[in-house]
Amino acid sequence: MNHFCANSKSLLLQTLNGFLLLCMISSLHLVTTATSEENETDLSALLDFKSKIVGDPFNIMSSWNNSFHHCNWTGITCNISNGRVMNMNLAKLRLKGTLSPSIGNLTFLTTLNLLNNSFHGEIPQELGRLHYVQTLEFAFNDFGGNIPNNLSHCTQLLSLGFGANNLTGTIPNWIGNISSLTRLSFALNNFHGSIPHEVLRLGTNRFGGVLPDSIANFSTQLYTFAFGSNEIRGNIPAGISNLVNLTLLSLEGNHLIGSVPDAIGKLQNLQELYLNVNNFSGRIPSSLGNLSSINKLFLEENNFEGSIPSSLGKCKELLVFSLYRNKLRGTIPKEVFSLSSLSIYLDVSYNALSGTLPVEVGKLQNLGELVLSGNNFSGVIPSSLGSCISLEKLRLQGNSFQGNIPQSLKDLRGLLDIDLSRNNLSGKIPEFLGEFTQLKRLNLANNSFEGEIPMNGIFKNVTSISLYGNSKLCGGVPQLNFPSCTVRKTSSLRKLLSPKVAIPIGIALVLVLLMSCFLTIFLIVKREKKRTSLSTTSLELGFSYSEIANCTGGFSQDNLVGSGSFGSVYKGTLSGDGPIVAVKVLNLQQRGASRSFIDECHVLRNTRHRNLLKIITAISSVDQQGNEFKALVFEFMSNGSLEDWLHPISNLQSQTKTLKFIQRLNIAIDVACALEYLHHSGETRIVHCDIKPSNVLLDNDLVAHVGDFGLATFLFEEPSNFSKQSIMSASLRGSIGYVPPEYGMGGKPSTLGDIYSYGILLLEIFTRKRPTDEAFEGGMGIRQFIAMALPNNVMDVIDPSFICEDEFDDESEEFEENEEEERAIRGNYEIEVHGKGLLEACIVSVMEIGVSCSATAPSERMPITAVVKKLHAIKNSLIKKKDKV
Known part of the structure; x- marks a missing residue:
């Protein structure tokens, strides 16, 4: 009996195992069949996509054939685990055609990038079936029609770009419900009509409506938020401050009105802010000074009033700042001129700013363009402007500047464009302007310059200069059509040749000639005496060996910053708390070191340029053991x-x-x-x-x-x-x-x-x-x-x-x-x-x-x-x- 029961149990277990094995085989067959069918669906969708392509200059679609598995086709990436199409990247291939509705069958797609092609027709509603899609990039095509409403089902979207197409209609309100979005771009389309108040306005299109307060409820994950070049109206809602992760906020080229809310200063991560070309009014909020990461700030072409807030001096990362064509008054704060980070341009032109330029303008040593035109600035052009050695464009026209062009500007050899027209400047036109080899345009019109026009450099190119409106100028190249200076010189010469003047001048010239001969002989003798000790240099020898030894800690190894074939370089501090310098001590035991010292002195004595190492002094002395000591002291490069x-x-x-x-x-x-x-x-x-x-x-x-x-x-x-x-x-x-x-x-x-x-x-x-x-x-x-x-x-x-x-x-x-x-x-x-x-x-x-x-x-x-x-x-x-x- 027990044996029978045991056999029955064994038979039952074998039957059950067989049934389970049969189920597993059936399930595996069903899964394999389903996967195979899904892959066939992907293949069919891709072939249908290919059939709609009518232009393919790079012959990309030729690789989409039966010789390769579709996962190996150009632009296609499949999921390793299930073989389904995951990414479709066909950007910048100049493909032309329409987008097949079958694209919606690629249900595992996470990225669809058709950037910069020539697709046309409408965007199919079937895109709404792509529930896993995270990136849709259709920018720079010719798509028309509306944005499909079915995209509201794509709840995992991170990046959405429909810029530079021919899309029409309105922005759908479902976009405001996709909280995962981090980047939005709808540039250059034809959106129109009114926008529902509860919809979050997106993109950079030409559509109407009012910027809603519901912006405050949008995802704080958003880092790019662009509205530029639209027809948006209304105010900026204070709730915009909740978008704390924004790095780019673009609202330029709209019809926004009212004042800019102080709350905008809470966007601590903002790097670029574009509010230009609107109808903003009121004062520029001082809270902008809290934008510690801002590097581009554009406020031009509005109706801002009041003064420029000094708090902007706290924006230590600012590269470019534009305020032109507003209604601002007062002076430019010294704090703004102290922003050494400004390196692209500072433009405050065509406002009602006044006062003199402070010496702090010289701190803009990295600035490429300084545009102050069309204001009421007065006084002299500060000589400290010569410290702005990176300047390429200097535009001060349409103000009330007086006095001469400062000689310090001769150091601005990188200038390409100078416009000082329509001021009250006087004196002679400096010769050094003709030595600026990079200068392409010079406008000095409508001032009170006098004397002879230089004939060198840009002054020989009449199409590149403008001097009209300076009635006291003469000479120059004939094409300028200014009166000759010869008459004035002849008249002066006749006066000099009169006996009452000529005799004393002749006696004076003889005395000067005798003194010159004596001085020449004296200098020759003195130079011959000095040739044995330092045949060399006219650089000032302003320090002794002991002073140099002290400032370098006795030439300590801790202060050694480098060494070369002819000597070593030490870091030092002059006079205890003076400037930090680099001291190059020559190894005079090295053959050629003395000659190297002499050559370097010769060169440094005769050169001066912002990109050449600046020498402070040279030392030729003896050390504590009586040995010859030679060193050069340079500005320290940190x-x-x-x-x-x-x-x-x-x-x-x-x-x-x-x-x-x-x-x-x-x-x-x-x-x-x-x-x-x-x-x-x-x-x-x-x-x-x-x-x-x-x-x-x-x-x-x-x-x-x-x-x-x-x-x-x-x-x-x-x-x-x-x-x-x-x-x-x-x-x-x-x-x-x-x-x-x-x-x-x-x-x-x-x-x-x-x-x-x-x-x-x-x-x-x-x-x-x-x-x-x-x-x-x-x-x-x-x-x-x-x-x-x-x-x-x-x-x-x-x-x-x-x-x-x-x-x-x-x-x-x-x-x-x-x-x-x-x-x-x-x-x-x-x-x-x-x-x-x-x-x-x-x-x-x-x-x-x-x-x-x-x-x-x-x-x-x-x-x-x-x-x-x-x-x-x-x-x-x-x-x-x-x-x-």
């Missing part, structure tokens, strides 16, 4: 050398010493400007002979200063007994990897040799590879390495550390050469819209300049003046400055 930033020696430095693309570009421009000055701006051309990263010093603002002129030479210096041996000695000047090839074959130092070294340096800045890097094998140098990668593979060889910088937006557009078209599409979002495409174009251009400069044949190298111009053009293409006047 950020060390470019070498430290490109090739840090520790992991900590690698993390802290990183340069963004625009910083590298600025450094490259600074070094090029320094070479341009050395090669072309003095009476004698100077060749540096040792351009490399360790000789490029960076100040507190990362402005580059070229130093170490120990190997420099004047091109006119060539003794009569200049032997072949001395030629070879000179030709080997420089550092390995940066020395031009012709120096190794006996060539003399030349400006073209400096350009070669600069080209290698330029390639090193953007690749972070030394010219002697182990990657360059088999005779290939850094130039050949980059040349082979140009233009299509350049992004593979440059330093990857700045490719993911947040200064360029991820969904940016390709670079367009048509500036008007760019501006129409871009608005105020140049970097956001054109980041990566423009970044790559700029990198290619920079690398081409580096390859050209480092050409083997000197005659094929790009002139340094052209280098400066091209690099400035590249920089301007990144951040274009609008002409506001």
Whole structure:
């Protein structure tokens, strides 16, 4: 009995196991069948999408065929676990056609990116079936019709972009219910009609309605919130302060009225604020000073009244500030002029501002444009303006400035555009304006200038200058049609030739001639006496050995900041609490060190430029043991050398010493400007002979200063007994990897040799590879390495550390050469819209300049003046400055 029961139980268990196994096989078959059917659904949807494509210039759709599984088709990514289509990225492929409703069958889709194509027709309602979709990017197409209401079912949306299409209708109210949204863009469409009060207004379209109070209830995850260039009316609700994560708030180009609420100052993370081209009135809220992260602030073309709040001086990150065409009065606060961060432009033109410009304007040393035109400013132009060495445009026209153009402006050699017209300026036109080699436009019309018009530089180009309305001017090139100064000179000459005047003048001239001869003889004798001790320099020898030893802590190793072939550099503090300096102590035991000291003194005595290392004094003395001691004292560069930033020696430095693309570009421009000055701006051309990263010093603002002129030479210096041996000695000047090839074959130092070294340096800045890097094998140098990668593979060889910088937006557009078209599409979002495409174009251009400069044949190298111009053009293409006047 027990045996029978046991057998029965065993039989029952076997039957049950068999039944369960049959169920599992059936279920697996059903799952496999379902998955297979779903994959077939995805495949069918993709083929239907392909069938609607009528234009495919890159032949992308040719890969969508049976030779490959659809998960391997161009632009398609599938989920690994279930094989369903997850991402569809066909951006920037110039596809033309309509969007198939079958797209709604890709129910596992999370990203659909059709950015920058030529799709037309209506957006299908079937998109509402994409319940997992997070990103919909249809910008820069030709879609028409309304936004489909079924998109309200896509509750996981993070990014929604329908900009630059032909969409019509109104903005649907369901958008305000999708709390997950972080980015919204509806730029350049044809939305119209009234907007329900409870709907959150989105995008940058031309639609009507009133900005609702319900904005206060919207998700605080939103970081981009754009309304620019619409027909929006009403006020800004105070509840906008709840959007605490906003980094971009764009309301420009609407019909908004009333005052800007103080609550806007609570948006602590805001980096860009666009309120320009509206009908705002009242005072500018002082709470804007709380926006500690703001870097772009546009308030122009409104009806703001009152004064500029001094609290804006707390916006220490501000790069650009525009207030033009408002109704502001009073003076510009000194706190605003003290914002050293301002580097793009400051524009307060066409208001009713008055008073004099304070000396604090000189603190804007990084500013590119200063526009104060169309106000009531008076008094003299402060000489401190000469400290704004980065200025490219200076526009002071339409004010009441008086007095002369200050001589201190001669240091602003980077100026491209000067407009001082319609003021009360007087005196002579300074000759130094004609020495500005970069100057393209000069307007001095309607003032009270007098005397002879200069004939140099820009004054020879009548299409680039304007001098009318100055009745006391004379001379100049004939095309200016000013009266000749000859008559006035002749009249004066007749008076001088009268006997009563001529005899005393003749006696005086004889006495002056005798004194000059005596003084010349005295100086020659004195110079011969000094030649044995310091044949050299007229630099002031203002410190003794003991003073220099004290300021460097007895040349302590703790103060050692670097060493080279001819000596060591120490950090020191003058007079206990004086300025911090760098002291270069020459190692006189090293052969050539004394000659290096003399050469460097010669160069530094004859040069002055904002991108050259500034010398304070030179010391030629004896130390405590009676040994000869020579040193040079320089302005201290707090950020060390470019070498430290490109090739840090520790992991900590690698993390802290990183340069963004625009910083590298600025450094490259600074070094090029320094070479341009050395090669072309003095009476004698100077060749540096040792351009490399360790000789490029960076100040507190990362402005580059070229130093170490120990190997420099004047091109006119060539003794009569200049032997072949001395030629070879000179030709080997420089550092390995940066020395031009012709120096190794006996060539003399030349400006073209400096350009070669600069080209290698330029390639090193953007690749972070030394010219002697182990990657360059088999005779290939850094130039050949980059040349082979140009233009299509350049992004593979440059330093990857700045490719993911947040200064360029991820969904940016390709670079367009048509500036008007760019501006129409871009608005105020140049970097956001054109980041990566423009970044790559700029990198290619920079690398081409580096390859050209480092050409083997000197005659094929790009002139340094052209280098400066091209690099400035590249920089301007990144951040274009609008002409506001």
